[in-house]
Amino acid sequence: MNKLMNTLKPASLVIVYCSALFSYSALADIAVIANTANASNSLTVKNVKKIFLGKDNSMTPIDQDEGNATRNEFYQKAANKSESQMKAYWSKMIFSGKATPPETSANDASVIAWVANNKNGIGYIDSASVDGSVKVLLTIK
Amino acid sequence: MSLSSTKILIVTAVTYLAITPLIVQAENWSDKLAISGFASANYHKTDDPLPFNGEAGKGHDDQGSFSGTRFGINFNAIINEKFKFGGQLFATKEEDNYATHVDWAFGTLKLTDSLDLRAGKLKFPIGLVNEYIDVGYAYPWMHAPTSFYSEAGANLNGPQVTREAFSGASLLWTVDLGDWETEFDLFVGEVNLEGTDVRKLMGLVVNLNLDEEIFIELATYEGNMQNVELEGAVQGAGGSMWENMLYVMEGNMQGADHSVDSFGVKYDSNNILFMYELANVTMGQLTAMESTAWYTTLGYQMGKFMPNITFENYEQGDGNGAFDDDQDIVTLGLRWDYISNVAIKFEVAQIKLNQGNGMFGYEDNPEDNTINMFGIGIDTVF
Numbered sequence: 001m002n003k004l005m006n007t008l009k010p011a012s013l014v015i016v017y018c019s020a021l022f023s024y025s026a027l028a029d030i031a032v033i034a035n036t037a038n039a040s041n042s043l044t045v046k047n048v049k050k051i052f053l054g055k056d057n058s059m060t061p062i063d064q065d066e067g068n069a070t071r072n073e074f075y076q077k078a079a080n081k082s083e084s085q086m087k088a089y090w091s092k093m094i095f096s097g098k099a100t101p102p103e104t105s106a107n108d109a110s111v112i113a114w115v116a117n118n119k120n121g122i123g124y125i126d127s128a129s130v131d132g133s134v135k136v137l138l139t140i141k
Numbered sequence: 142m143s144l145s146s147t148k149i150l151i152v153t154a155v156t157y158l159a160i161t162p163l164i165v166q167a168e169n170w171s172d173k174l175a176i177s178g179f180a181s182a183n184y185h186k187t188d189d190p191l192p193f194n195g196e197a198g199k200g201h202d203d204q205g206s207f208s209g210t211r212f213g214i215n216f217n218a219i220i221n222e223k224f225k226f227g228g229q230l231f232a233t234k235e236e237d238n239y240a241t242h243v244d245w246a247f248g249t250l251k252l253t254d255s256l257d258l259r260a261g262k263l264k265f266p267i268g269l270v271n272e273y274i275d276v277g278y279a280y281p282w283m284h285a286p287t288s289f290y291s292e293a294g295a296n297l298n299g300p301q302v303t304r305e306a307f308s309g310a311s312l313l314w315t316v317d318l319g320d321w322e323t324e325f326d327l328f329v330g331e332v333n334l335e336g337t338d339v340r341k342l343m344g345l346v347v348n349l350n351l352d353e354e355i356f357i358e359l360a361t362y363e364g365n366m367q368n369v370e371l372e373g374a375v376q377g378a379g380g381s382m383w384e385n386m387l388y389v390m391e392g393n394m395q396g397a398d399h400s401v402d403s404f405g406v407k408y409d410s411n412n413i414l415f416m417y418e419l420a421n422v423t424m425g426q427l428t429a430m431e432s433t434a435w436y437t438t439l440g441y442q443m444g445k446f447m448p449n450i451t452f453e454n455y456e457q458g459d460g461n462g463a464f465d466d467d468q469d470i471v472t473l474g475l476r477w478d479y480i481s482n483v484a485i486k487f488e489v490a491q492i493k494l495n496q497g498n499g500m501f502g503y504e505d506n507p508e509d510n511t512i513n514m515f516g517i518g519i520d521t522v523f
Contacts, residue, residue, distance in 0.1 A: 089353070
C-alpha cells in the first residue's frame with residue numbers, strides 16, 4: 001500500500017500542474033458597474049473578487065440569481081470558479097459563520113436599477129447592457 | 142352583522158393589532174437575519190460484523206447503517222457594520238434518536254478592517270474543513286476523512302483532530318502578503334472532549350490563500366487535560382487487558398498536556414481538486430496516546446460529476462504497543478451535482494489493518510485484515 005501511495009503522489013502532482021495550464025474560453029464581456037456618485041473610477045479583478053466573495057466590505061455587492069448565465073460567466077472569469085464550486089464556497093462561508101452571500105437580483109436591468117439607487121452599490125452585467133445611469137469600473141473580457 | 146361575525150371581526154382586529162409590531166419587527170430583521178440549513182443522508186455497509194468508526198449502533202457494519210445522517214439549521218445576523226452574530230443547531234443520528242445540540246454560536250466584533258474578535262462557542266480552526274465538517278455539500282466526500290478527523294471518542298479510536306467546538310475567543314487578523322491573503326487566527330478557550338476537559342487551550346492557525354485556488358494551513362494548539370474519565374477504565378484483575386490499559390491512560394492523561402500540530406494544502410481550480418493534510422496529536426506522555434494521520438484527495442470535475450480518490454493513513458503509538466494501530470483506507474468516490482443545491486455521492490472503500498484494529502475498536506477483532514465498504518448518500522444546502 002505504501003509503495004502504491006508513493007508511486008501515485010508524484011503522478012497526482014503532475015496531473016495538477018498540467019491541468020492548471022488549461023484556461024476557460026470567454027463568451028461575453030462582463031461590465032462591473034457602480035453608482036455614478038461612487039468616488040472610484042476603476043477596480044482590479046482582485047478587488048472585485050474580494051467584494052463578491054464577502055472578503056471586502058468597502059462596497060455593497062448585488063449578485064445575479066443562481067442559474068443566470070451572466071452570473072456563471074462572471075464567477076468563471078473573476079474567480080475561476082464554476083457554479084457548483086461557488087455553491088460549495090458559500091456553503092463553507094455560511095456554515096462556518098464567516099460570511100453571508102450578497103443579495104441577488106433577477107437580470108441585468110434590475111441590477112442596473114439597484115446600483116443606480118444605492119450609492120455604495122456594485123454589480124455586474126453583460127457589457128452590452130450598460131447604460132448612462134451607472135458607471136463602469138471594470139470590464140472583464 | 143350577526144354576533145358571531147362581530148366576534149370574528151373583533152378577534153381578527155385584535156389579532157392583527159397584536160401581531161403588527163411583530164410583523165414590522167420581522168420586516169426590519171429580514172434585512173439583517175439570514176437562515177440557512179444543510180442535511181446529509183448517508184448509508185454505509187461493510188463486509189464485517191464489527192462496527193467501523195463507532196460503537197455498536199453508531200458505526201458501519203455488515204448489516205448496513207445510516208449512521209452519519211445529519212442536519213443543521215444556521216442563522217447569521219448582521220447587527221450593524223461592526224458586529225454580527227451567528228449560530229448553528231446540529232442533529233446527528235445516534236442509535237434510533239437524533240441528538241441535537243448547539244454546534245457553534247459566536248459573535249464577531251470588527252475591531253479594524255483587518256482585525257476581528259470572535260467570542261462564544263467556536264469550531265476548531267484546525268484542519269482545512271473542520272469549521273464546516275458536517276456540511277457534506279461543501280466537499281467531495283460523503284464524510285471528512287475519518288483517519289484525520291475524529292468521529293468517536295478518544296477511548297475508542299485514539300486521539301485525532303477533534304471536531305468538537307470550543308468555548309473561548311479568537312483574534313482573527315487578515316493581511317495581504319504579496320498575492321497571498323494571509324489569515325492569523327490566535328485562539329484561547331476550553332473544550333470538553335469525550336471523557337476529558339481540555340483547559341488553558343491556546344492555539345495559532347496561519348492560513349495562506351492565493352486567489353481562492355491554493356490554500357496552505359499551518360496550525361498548532363496545546364491545552365491541559367483535566368477531569369479525565371475514560372469510559373470502561375478498570376483497575377486490576379476485574380477488567381480486561383484493554384480496560385486495564387484505559388485505566389493506565391486515564392491516570393497518565395490527568396493533568397497532562399494535549400497538543401495538535403497540523404499542515405494542510407489544497408488546490409481547487411481548473412476542474413482539479415487536490416488536498417493533503419497531516420497531523421500529529423498527543424494526549425499525555427504515553428506513546429499509545431500519540432497519533433499521526435494524513436490523507437490526500439485528488440478529484441476532477443467533469444460537468445456535474447467529480448470522481449475522486451482518497452488515500453488515508455492513521456498510526457497510533459510507536460508500533461510496539463499491544464493496542465497500537467496502523468490503518469490505511471483507499472476510497473473511490475463520485476460526487477454528482479444532481480440538481481441545484483443537491484449532490485448525490487457514491488463511495489467504495491477498502492480499509493486495510495496493518496496493525497491493531499484501527500477504527501474497529503479494541504474489544505473484538507474484525508474477521509479479516511482487509512475490510513470493504515460501500516456508501517451512498519445525498520447532501521443538500523438550503
